[in-house]
Amino acid sequence: MAKSFFEKILVAINGKQSSIVTAMYAIMMAKTYNLELRFVFVIDTATIKFLSINKLIISEDLEERLEADGKRYLEYVEMLSSSKGVKCEKDLRKGGVFSEVVNSAQEFGADLILIGGNMREVDKGGIKHNLLTSAENGILSNAKCPVMIVQKPNIEAEFKIF
Secondary structure, X not given: OOOOOOOEEEXXXXXXXXXXXXXXXXXXXXXXXXXXXXXXXXXXXXXXXXXXXXXXXXXXXXXXXXXXXXXXXXXXXXXHHHHOOOOOEEEEXXXXXXXXXXXXXXXXOOOEEEEEOOEEEOOOOOOXXXXXXXXXXXXXXXXXXXXXEXXXXXXXXXXXXX
């Protein structure tokens, strides 16, 4: 088995398809290189508070619904991981997304953070650009370890036979 530069990887899960693709990629990395794996989902209470203060949302139970979503996504990636014989940790947090992802990585001792890429066509010439959210930019700017943006279309087929 090849020696890896990494021993512990953290994957930020946000419910988007790109984060599920990233989870699959991380699971394959963890299995191939015998890496420790942690998935983190952050309930963005900072944004909820801002929207509530400015009366832009009126749902009283939004935080509870997001927490239920976070648990469901973490259980799903845990099931994917388990299906490949890879153990993982799950971390459900509340707060600002980028700061909580970075804190989780530091507490876990992560050597690498994986986030999902979001490719979008932005001009008529067909050139695609990876548009990062402010949270993803915050992770890139504040992480104490390398950050990898995963852009792996059609990984589902590869994951099934891995």
